[in-house]
Amino acid sequence: xxxxxxxxxxxxxxxxxxxxxxxxxxxxxxxxxxxxxxxxxxxxxxxxxxxxxxxxxxxxxxxxxxxxxxxxxxxxxxxxxxxxxxxxxxxxxxxxxxxxxxxxxxx
Amino acid sequence: xxxxxxxxxxxxxxxxxxxxxxxxxxxxxxxxxxxxxxxxxxxxxxxxxxxxxxxxxxxxxxxxxxxxxxxxxxxxxxxxxxxxxxxxxxxxxxxxxxxxxxxxxxxxxxxxx
Numbered sequence: 001x002x003x004x005x006x007x008x009x010x011x012x013x014x015x016x017x018x019x020x021x022x023x024x025x026x027x028x029x030x031x032x033x034x035x036x037x038x039x040x041x042x043x044x045x046x047x048x049x050x051x052x053x054x055x056x057x058x059x060x061x062x063x064x065x066x067x068x069x070x071x072x073x074x075x076x077x078x079x080x081x082x083x084x085x086x087x088x089x090x091x092x093x094x095x096x097x098x099x100x101x102x103x104x105x106x107x
Numbered sequence: 108x109x110x111x112x113x114x115x116x117x118x119x120x121x122x123x124x125x126x127x128x129x130x131x132x133x134x135x136x137x138x139x140x141x142x143x144x145x146x147x148x149x150x151x152x153x154x155x156x157x158x159x160x161x162x163x164x165x166x167x168x169x170x171x172x173x174x175x176x177x178x179x180x181x182x183x184x185x186x187x188x189x190x191x192x193x194x195x196x197x198x199x200x201x202x203x204x205x206x207x208x209x210x211x212x213x214x215x216x217x218x219x220x
Contacts, residue, residue, distance in 0.1 A: 033208055041144075041195045041214045048208035086149065093163045094140070095209070097149040 004089045006098035013105050019074040021101045023087030031090040032070045034061050037100070038083045046072070046085075077105045109133055111212035113198050119218045120188050128183040128215045132200030138162065139181040140209060141173060142197040150197060156181055157203045185217075193219045 005024050013019050025032065034046040047054050047061040049070065054061050058077075063070040074081055082105050087098040112131040120126050132139050138157045142150040143166075152165035156175035167173070170188075175181045179200075185192060195216050199209035 031206075031208075035211075041197075041216065043150075043197060043199075043211040043214075045208040045210065048206070050206075093138075093155060093157075094152045094165060095142075095150075096152070099149045 004087055004096050004098040006087050006101055008101060009099065010102045011104070013077050013103070015078060015105055015107045017077050017105075019077050019081075019103065019105075021072045021085050021087075021103070023070045023072070023098055025068050025070075025087075025089040027068065029089045029091055032063050033088040033090060033095060034070075034072045035086040035088060035097075036083045037086060043086075048090075074103075079105045079107050081105050111198055111200050111210050113196075113212035113215050115215060116213065117216050117218075119220060121220050122188060122190065124188050126185045126188060126217060128185070128196055128198075128217070130181045130183070130198030130200075130212060132179050132181070132198075133210055136200035136202055136210070137179055138201050138203045139175055139179065140199040140201075141167075141181070141183050142199065144195040144197065144214075145191075146193070148194075153183070162203075188219050190219050193217060 031050045036044045049063045058075045060073040084100040086100045088095040114129045140155040141153040144150040153167040155163045159175045173183045195214045197214045198212045201209045
């Protein structure tokens with residue numbers, strides 16, 4: 001069974017803190033996605049990775065193929081970063097989602 | 108830039124009724140995906156289409172069917188609705204074979220009374 005595991009499930013941070021969310025997956029993925037879901041439901045794609053590291057603004061995503069592990073980092077966190085962050089593994093043509101990490105950044 | 112458009116945004120139905128959800132992909136995107144996200148759950152893949160043909164199938168119930176039309180829009184048809192079908196239904200689109208991620212619509216929130 002293709003599985004995606006995320007940690008932590010819930011994360012509360014103070015504004016300005018450095019945040020890390022972790023994701024592990026099973027073999028055979030063609031890409032790893034990080035998604036952001038705000039209250040109300042809309043999903044935004046943040047990163048799609050197959051190797052190495054990507055950076056966009058204060059967000060950084062890394063993937064270690066050998067360890068089957070990816071991390072999403074948020075530098076200088078802000079209350080507007082509060083959302084659910086979802087890791088999704090791409091197996092062939094479809095995505096398998098992790099359970100999500102609920103992030104709350106307090107000012 | 109144009110995004111993935113889903114309609115309706117909200118839908119209320121009663122048990123045993125039928126519903127049709129629509130998805131209009133980003134222009135020139137030929138692949139459409141449907142996902143179901145129950146309350147407090149992670150999204151689950153239902154079905155996908157490429158060039159009007161089903162390309163992959165996930166946990167879509169037999170009571171549901173879907174198709175993709177020649178203009179690449181897709182419709183998810185749901186019959187004999189059950190309380191457990193209450194969920195947020197997402198559509199996503201991309202260009203088949205590209206290294207670009209899926210683009211998601213805002214979802215249709217379906218409530219079954």
